[in-house]
Amino acid sequence: MTKSKFQILNLKFVICYLFVICPLLFIVPGCAKAQENAKPVKRIVLWHWLADREEALKTLTRKYKDLTGVEVKCQLYAPSDAYAQKIMAAGQAKALPDIYGFLGEKRIFAAFIKAGHIADLTLYMGYNNGSWKKKLFEKALKVNEFLPENEYGVAPGIYGVPIDVMNIQMLYNKKLLKQAGLDPNNPPRNWHDFIAALEKLKQANIKGFVSGWGETWLIDCFAHNYAFNIMGEQKVIDTIKGKVPYNDPDWVSVFKLFDQLARKQLLVSGIATMGNKTAEQLFANEKCAFAFNGSWCVNVYKGMNPNLDYGVMLPPQASSKYPMVIWGGAGLSFMVNGRSKNKEEAIAFLRWLTERDQQVFLAQETMNLPSNRESLANIPAILTQFADDMNNITHPNLLPVQESPRALEALTKGIQAIIIGVKTPEQAAEDVQKVKVRMLKQEAASKQ
């Protein structure tokens, strides 16, 4: 009798476990979330990946809470690679926060918009005769804008708010230039003088040029700067469209610049696999005279070597046919989740964040270029040098067409091959063209 009672109790426990406790374990957290969502929310969540902006953003969110009573919960997820994956996964689970920084190509940006993950801000930007829009750098806004009849099929509009802007330029160490007998106040303006300066540095036993070319986007950026300079924007666009081959003499000329730098041994050793962080360390620690880096480096160098004396210049022109343009645009852009229940609060916060005072604070704390043009008067001197060239910027996202990732990979890997000497510029150009033709064929097949 006792035994059977025990068995019944045991059975009851098992049934209770399977059908009550187990489901409750799944249901309870879900209910909690539902209750949380049901509350009248005065809290918005913000995700980003930039560790150097974290403290300044947190300070501003505290200030915003005091002003409005809306709590902005700032969450940092670094590094950028992991962050890019995180927002993709969160998008799939429809779990993106109210505001988030977006990282990726325009093609992926478009996919996010089409999936309803990003709200259209055009109307908000246009209020009050476009007062918000007018305050911001036009080209930084353009990076987040889709024009009518764009190739991605996205409804035209502005889909992001630039919080700061950036451009990528050439930097030079004044002390090292002086040591090599060069004039630190008159850095080289054209390619010929640049090579001559690097050779002089080499003779003085000073490493010439460093950049994080192990990260292929920086090679892509450098190569496209010179492509624009040598053949002009239209020809670059025609190449992407497949009308001009990559083995065109102008493209070979671009590849030859890398070959010249490498064969004359003017590049820092190991540049083909060097990450940008290492390149930044080498320049900050005065191991290299020239660097190719973005305006965010001001903050990085300040942290690594506060006494570093350096200047900013446009990459030296290789041709006088077309002007030298540089990559630039929005540094950090925030997007508003299209599904957010707190859309209005999120947009109000972003509007506040891009106002003059907040922008000056961000520029002074994080040493990044502000996206609000009115704040430029109050930024550090070195940032002003970057800001001076904001009119010369371009960006792949500003072009009407985008190159396929495989063709870009072939281009950047081909340049790495030139640097280590296993391919000639002509061979590398042929290889890129082969991949381009294959991609065009695949594109045509998938359209059929």
Added chain:
Amino acid sequence: MDYIKKTRYITFNYLFIFPAVAIFSLFYIYPFIKVIHLSLSQWDGIAFKPSAFVGLLNFKNILFNDTANWWASMGQAGYITLWALTFQNILALLLALACDRAIKAGAIYRFIFFIPPILSEVVVGLVWWWIYDGNWGLLNQWLTSAGFAHLAHNWLSPSLEEGSRLMVRMLPLTCIAIVHCWKGFGWAFIILLAGLQNIPRNLYEAAKVDGADAWEVFWRITFPIMMPVMILVVILTILGAMQGFVLILAMTNGGPYYYTEVPVTRILDSMRNGHFGFACAQSLIFGMILLILSFSQFKLSRKMQKA
């Protein structure tokens, strides 16, 4: 009555395994089926549904259009695996044999040998990057101070000016393979040592009485008994080395050129570029290759064991 009892008994048992089956189905079987489904589709990883069903197009593109890079990356992973199977496992076996004997401070050695596997792979990669660095790396400094300055290289991206085409091609990959072996030998060491310590000591004593020398003891006693453990180590080594990619990301990011790309970095690139369908097809092909490799290894070892 018996039928009811039996049914109740079976139902009761199934109820017990239900949570485990449900979790297994949700987290293993469903994703596997989903990967197969996605590999037959075009999907950017963002839209809620794949944009188009493309049949075997992704597989065709991998096997016939993207052949050079894909199979080269496979070969490069194979090269690292070969290093791991030989140098890493031989070193692990030798150290395990040494630690199996009653040596002084054996526990300390075991601890030291097991340090590399427990270190973060990214940290190990970055530390070795500094050792190999061609500008101010420790290896070049040691070589120079030891009077071998002519051997100093830019180990992870040598240029043709520094040596032959073969050297430029193979040196970065070999450097990564060495780090992989350094990082991985501790696992093999622990597994092999556990296997060795399970061999009854009286077998060795009997062999000694019969006049067997050290080699005969190893070849006729240790090796046959250790065979299942070695099969396990070999299979784990193949799977670990073929799928390794963190060291590569930390040390070379797949460069220079495509010289240190492995299948996983190719899959990762496809995902980053928003070609999830293609990435799933790559994963399936890679998974099948690993399965075939492991299965053939297992079969071969069983045959050898029987022989």
